[in-house]
Amino acid sequence: MKALRYLMLLGHISRQMGWRYVAFRAGxxxxxxxxxxxxxxxxxxxSRCFINIEEWRDRKPAFLFERELLKIEKNAGNDDLKWRVAQIKAGKFRYFSHQWYEVHDWHTNALTGFVYPKSRHWSDVDDLSPKTGDIKYVWEKSRFAFLYDLIRYDYHFSEDQSETVFKLISDWIDSNPVNCGPNWKCxxxxxxxxxxxxxxLHYYRFSTTLNQVLLNKIVGSIYDQTRHVADNIRFSKIAVRxxxxxxxxxxxFTVGSMFPFFSKSLKWKRGGKNLFEKEIISQIAPDGSYLQYSMNYHRVVVQLLTWGIRLSELHGDYMCEMVYARxxxxxxxLRACQSNANGQLPNYGHNDGALFFLLTECKFRDFRPxxxxxxxxLGIDLGYQTGKWSEEGQWxxxxxxxxxxxxxxxxxSTFSGDGYYVIRNAGTLTFLRCGGYxxxxxxxxxxxxxxxxxxRNILHDAGTWLYNADSESVSYFSGTRSHNTIMIENFDQMQKHYRFIWTHWIINAKGTAGFAGNAYWIEAxxxxxxxxxxxxVHRRRVVKKAGQLHWLVEDRVSxxxxxMRIRQLWHPDETFKxxxxxxxxxxxxxxxxxxxxxxxxxxxxxxxxECAVVMFESEGSFIRTVIECCK
Structure with a gap:
């Protein structure tokens, strides 16, 4: 019976993902x-000298910023930044923009305390075991996102941080042998x-802390790491995408552009740029929605686009027009889905805490930077005016x-490609998603x-929490129970399997939105x-009265x-009542x-x-709900 279940699952996966995907994963x-x-x-x-340090300094390929030309207004009164740098120097690091852990090595899971073996080949490292915990709690420190705090502190306070920066980089290289340990797995x-x-490296190009021996060490590691990425990128192209x-x-593309003295630089530069263009065009729909169905992952792509487009322009190797269009x-x-009040968007889709280049003091949920x-x-005015979110763009x-x-x-706003519908009226934002895959x-x-x-997000998405957690929690956060929609008994809209695998994908999803009389409406x-x-079939109609805090939601399930009963779920904020x-x-x-x-x-x-969940349960096929201000 177990073998039969696996065969049936394989059949579902092959129909949904394709035999190329299945064959590649098996291979x-x-x-x-x-x-x-x-x-x-x-x-x-x-272990060799790729370039003399003086020649490297003289070459100086164009990069995103030039230190001597930065015109960012310095803020030596930034106590939050000062405090974070003090934590880093005390061996404490920020995880996912909000948690701090004292971790003195590069292989300890900050959440579970499990220490990964640093000498084991990366292909033998188990990243899915309940014992080890979520491997992202190892990877997060090794991303080196904390470098941006150190660099910004250096700039704003005019206090050289090069010794701390290079000490941490050098220690990582010493502690992470090539292709060994968890930090070589992804x-x-x-x-x-x-x-x-x-x-x-670009910021500290002329630092006296940086000598020939240290440059050789860092550049050599960059070569080794880039070679690994180049040799394994088919996995991301086919299995992850x-x-x-x-x-x-x-x-x-960046390494090929900034380190032209590598023997494979031209190949990496051309191949990286071509692949980046191809995937941007494929992953972002013409209407701007993103194939991962996640606001936070879409923001990640926005950051990559900023870096990629800007660097390509500086090197006279422009991205194709379709990349600019996407x-x-x-x-x-994203602007259509964004609150004007605080720059936040619905916490919709997977949110693993990713925020790549931390170059402002804005909060994690604020997408404005x-x-x-x-x-x-791109030369576009989003109507933000000037604020602390502007610093990232200046860097x-x-x-x-x-x-x-x-x-x-x-x-x-309707984005019918992936099924997003948004109503903006009198300080409110009403967001619904119903689309295919x-x-x-x-x-x-x-x-x-x-x-x-x-x-204020009065009715919200529950978020993600962790990828590698107990099965009940994973099922809750990824399942229908954590969303403001309809369930049938305790069944999800699709069938959940191991980790990120879903079968029985929904079909025939469609919707529309409009305005009639004195109300806005969405039907999906x-x-x-x-x-x-x-x-x-689940059909939902949402009616928002113009200028009023009043919503009508009609659900019909045929x-x-x-x-079996239908259950309508709502996740209100703490003071909703x-x-x-x-x-x-x-x-x-x-x-x-x-x-x-x-x-x-x-x-x-x-x-x-823990939060409250409001549920309305019916043995019929229809539920009509009114949400309104009580003041």
Whole structure:
């Protein structure tokens, strides 16, 4: 029976992902089991002088910024930045923008305390074991995102941090033999580390701390790491195909551009740029929506676009026009979903805490720094004016360009490619997603409704918490239970399997939005719960009264199997009941009792808090709900 279940699962995966994906994953698994990956990725390091330090300083390829030309207003009163740098020097590091852990090596999981063996070949490192915990708690420190705090402190306080920066980089190289340990397992993590080291090397190019021996060591490690990325990038292209391959492609392009003395630099530069262009065009829809169905991952792509477009322009090797078009479309999409009050977006889709280049004092959920930086590169006015979010753009793109285009959010925005519908009215934002899949799904969240009032997310998405956690928690955060939508009994809209695998994908998803009379409306529907029964369709209609804090939500579920109930779920914020009320009736107008239970809310990765969940349950097929201000 177990073998039969695996065969059925394989059949589902092959139909949804394609036989090329299945064949590649099987072949890659076989390479790991037979030791082929150890042969392909040997443990020998490059130890030689690639370039004389004086020649390297004289060459100075164009980069995102020039230290002597920076015009960022210095702020020596930035106590938060000063405090963070003090923590770093005390051996404490920030994880996922909000948690601090004291970790003195590069192989300890900060959450579980598990220490990975640093001499074991990366292909033998187990990153999925419950014992080891979420490997992201090892990778996070080794990304070296903390370098941006040190560099910004150096700039704002005029206190040289080169000794600390190079000491940490040198220690990482000594502690992480080539192709050994957990920090060589993920190509994206390696590429991101190389990007951050490149940023630091450019800033400290003329530092007296940097000598020939140290330069040889760092440049040699950059070569080794980039070679690993180049030799393993097919895994990200075929088996992952998301922001991972974009980061790796940008890493190749950046190293090829900034270290032209490597024998493979030209190949990496051309190959990285071509792959980056191809994947941007493929992963971002013409309307600007992103194939990972995640706001935070879309922001990651925005950061990569800013770096990639700007660097290519500086080197006279421009990205193709379609990359520019997709970048502009991305800004239009994200701006439509963004709160004017605080720069936040719905916490929709997977959110693993990724924020690559930490170059402002803005909060993690504020998307303005990253969007403003890309807008600066493209000459687009997003209507932000000037604020602390502007600093990132000054580091990555220099002085503000003349604005040629202005993007202003519309009252009604529809992104039918991936099924996003947004209403903006009188300080409110009403967001609904109901669309098909261009790539594998991550969460069963169709017809999820997010409602914002003046920057306050009164009905929210539960978030992500952790990728490698107990099965119950993973099922909760990725499943339908954590979203403002409909369940049938305790069934998700699709069937959950191991880790990120879903089968019985929803089909026939579509929707529309408009304005009539004195109200805005969204209508959307899909066929789902295919593992529960045939022909089950969930249709949702949302009506927002113009100028009023009043929403009407009508859910109709057809072909529900006999004896099963439908459950309408809502996840309100902590003070919702003080300012708003929610009530529901069935198709006969009879009131449905409100059931208040408990669930979880994870605003940032690795942190969860208990929260209230409001549920309306019916043995019928229709629920009509009114959400309104009670003051």
């Amino acid at each position: 890659y698994w076989l390479q790991g089991k037979t030791g082929m990956l150890k042969l392909r990725f040997p443990r020998n390091a490059i 190509g994206q993590e390696i590429a991101l580390r190389v990007l951050n080291w490149t940023f630091a 998301n922001n991972h391959v974009l980061t790796e492609a940008l890493g190749l 970048a502009k479309a991305s800004l239009n999409f 990253q969007m403003a930086a890309l807008a600066n590169v 990555l793109a220099g002085c503000c360009r003349q604005f040629l285009i202005k993007i202003s959010p519309r009252r009604i 261009r790539s594998r799904p991550f969460q069963a969240d169709h017809n999820h409704l997010d409602i914002w009032v003046n920057g 529907g899909f066929e789902g719960f295919l593992h529960v029964g045939k022909g089950i 072909n529900v199997p006999a004896g 003080d300012d708003f009320r929610i009530r529901a009736t069935d198709d006969k107008g009879c009131e449905i009792p409100r059931i208040v239970g408990s669930g979880w809310y994870s605003e940032v990765y690795g942190q969860k808090i």
